[in-house]
Amino acid sequence: MAQHQIVIVGGGTAGITVAARLRNADPTLDIALIEPSDKHYYQPLWTLVGGGIFRPEVSGREEASVIPRGVKWIKDAVATFQPHENQLTTRDGQTIAYDYLIVAPGIQINWDKVQGLKESVGKDGVCSNYSINTVGSTWKFIRELKEGTALFTQPAGAVKCGGAPQKICYLAEDHFRRSGIRDRINVIFTAAGPRLFAVEEYREVLEQVAARKGVDTRFRHNLTEIRPESKEAIYRHMDTDEEIVIKYDMIHVTPPMGAPDFVANSELAGEGGWVDVDKYTLRHNRFANVFSLGDASSLPTSKTGAAIRKQAPVLVENLLSVIHDRPLTAQYDGYTSCPVVTGYDSLVLAEFNYEGRPAETFPFDQAQERFSMFLLKKFGLPALYWHGMLKGRV
Numbered sequence: 001m002a003q004h005q006i007v008i009v010g011g012g013t014a015g016i017t018v019a020a021r022l023r024n025a026d027p028t029l030d031i032a033l034i035e036p037s038d039k040h041y042y043q044p045l046w047t048l049v050g051g052g053i054f055r056p057e058v059s060g061r062e063e064a065s066v067i068p069r070g071v072k073w074i075k076d077a078v079a080t081f082q083p084h085e086n087q088l089t090t091r092d093g094q095t096i097a098y099d100y101l102i103v104a105p106g107i108q109i110n111w112d113k114v115q116g117l118k119e120s121v122g123k124d125g126v127c128s129n130y131s132i133n134t135v136g137s138t139w140k141f142i143r144e145l146k147e148g149t150a151l152f153t154q155p156a157g158a159v160k161c162g163g164a165p166q167k168i169c170y171l172a173e174d175h176f177r178r179s180g181i182r183d184r185i186n187v188i189f190t191a192a193g194p195r196l197f198a199v200e201e202y203r204e205v206l207e208q209v210a211a212r213k214g215v216d217t218r219f220r221h222n223l224t225e226i227r228p229e230s231k232e233a234i235y236r237h238m239d240t241d242e243e244i245v246i247k248y249d250m251i252h253v254t255p256p257m258g259a260p261d262f263v264a265n266s267e268l269a270g271e272g273g274w275v276d277v278d279k280y281t282l283r284h285n286r287f288a289n290v291f292s293l294g295d296a297s298s299l300p301t302s303k304t305g306a307a308i309r310k311q312a313p314v315l316v317e318n319l320l321s322v323i324h325d326r327p328l329t330a331q332y333d334g335y336t337s338c339p340v341v342t343g344y345d346s347l348v349l350a351e352f353n354y355e356g357r358p359a360e361t362f363p364f365d366q367a368q369e370r371f372s373m374f375l376l377k378k379f380g381l382p383a384l385y386w387h388g389m390l391k392g393r394v
C-alpha cells in the first residue's frame with residue numbers, strides 16, 4: 001500500500017495551487033496528487049471561447065506541465081474514502097494512505113438531470129460552455145443564427161461562477177447587434193432563481209444591462225427537458241410547478257451541477273454532499289487531518305477560481321500549523337470574484353465576501369461596466385493564472 005504525508009485529490013485549479021504553495025513553503029514535504037486527466041483547463045476562458053474570441057485549445061495545458069516539480073502524480077481517480085483509517089481507494093483498485101488529506105475534485109456536471117440534453121448538446125443549436133467538448137459549439141451556433149430565438153438558461157442550485165450563464169448571453173447579444181441582425185433575434189435569459197445576481201450592488205447594474213440590451217429575463221424557470229426535434233425547451237416553474245415551453249433556434253444550457261457522487265457518498269460529506277469544512281479555517285468539521293477548498297467544498301461562497309486564490313494560502317498556513325502542532329490562525333473571509341462580461345468591450349468586476357459586501361481590488365467603482373476590466377479578463381487574468389496562481393506565487 002502506498003503511503004504519503006499529504007495526499008491531494010484533484011489536480012484542478014485548487015489542487016495545483018495548494019500543491020505549489022506547499023512545495024514553496026517546504027520542499028521536504030512528501031506530497032502526492034491524484035488526478036485522472038491528461039489536460040488541465042483554465043475554465044474562465046470558456047466564456048470567451050463561446051463568444052468566438054479564443055479557440056478552445058488556448059484554454060488548456062498538459063497536466064504534467066502544471067504539477068509542481070517534486071509532487072508525485074498518481075494518474076488515477078479516487079473512488080472511495082476511508083477517513084477513519086486515513087486511507088482512500090482509487091478506481092484502479094489502489095489503496096493509498098495519508099497523514100493529511102486535501103480534497104479538491106471540483107463540482108460535478110449533471111447533464112442527465114435535463115432530459116434529452118446529453119444526446120443533443122453540441123448539435124442542432126444546443127450548446128454549452130461547461131465542457132471542453134461542447135464549448136466550441138457555442139460560438140458555432142451563435143455565429144450561424146441569423147434570426148429567431150436565442151435562449152440562455154441557468155439551473156437551480158450552485159454552478160461554477162454564478163455570473164457565467166449571463167456572460168455568454170450578453171456576448172451573443174452584442175454579436176447579433178454588431179452583425180446588424182439584432183432586431184431579427186429574440187434574446188431570452190431564463191433562471192431558476194429569483195434574480196440576476198445575489199449581491200445587491202451588482203444586481204442593480206446587471207438588471208440595467210439586461211434591460212438596455214433588450215434581453216427578455218424570466219425567473220423561477222427551471223429547465224427540465226430539451227426536445228431537439230421540435231426545438232423546444234421545457235421548464236418547471238419553481239413556485240407554481242407549471243410546465244412552460246419555449247421554442248428556440250439556439251439554446252445555451254448551463255447544466256445542473258452538484259457535489260461529485262464519490263464525495264457525496266462518503267463520510268467526508270456534509271449537507272448537500274459537499275466536503276464538510278469549517279468556513280473560516282477550511283479544516284474538516286469531523287476529521288482533523290482533512291482539509292478541502294474549491295468547488296467541491298462546503299464553503300458558502302460563489303464557486304470560482306478567484307475564491308480559490310484566497311482560500312489556498314489559508315489552507316496551506318493552517319495545514320502547516322496542524323503538522324507543526326501550532327494553533328490554526330489563518331481565516332478565509334469568503335472572498336470571491338466574478339468578472340461579468342457584458343459585451344465585447346465591457347465588464348463588471350464583481351468582488352464580494354461572506355457578508356455579500358463588495359470587497360473590491362481597484363480604487364474605482366467596479367459596479368460600472370469598463371473596457372479596462374474586459375482587457376484584464378482577456379489578457380491579465382489568464383497570465384496571472386498560469387504564471388502566478390498555479391505556481392503558488394499570488
Ligand SMILES: Cc1cc2nc3c(=O)[nH]c(=O)nc-3n(C[C@H](O)[C@H](O)[C@H](O)COP(=O)(O)OP(=O)(O)OC[C@H]3O[C@@H](n4cnc5c(N)ncnc54)[C@H](O)[C@@H]3O)c2cc1C
Nearest residue numbers: 010012013014043044077078105106294295303304305306
Ligand atoms: C464557463 C465557466 C466560466 C467560469 N468563469 C470564471 C471566472 O470568470 N472567474 C473565476 O474565478 N472562475 C470562473 N469559473 C469557475 C472556475 O473555473 C472553477 O471555480 C474552478 O476551476 C474550480 O477549481 P477546482 O479545483 O475546485 O475544480 P476544477 O478546476 O474543476 O478541478 C477539479 C479536478 O479534480 C479532478 N477530479 C474529478 N474527480 C476526481 C476523482 N474522482 N479523483 C481525482 N481527481 C478528480 C478533475 O479531473 C479536475 O482536474 C468558470 C467556470 C466555467 C466552467
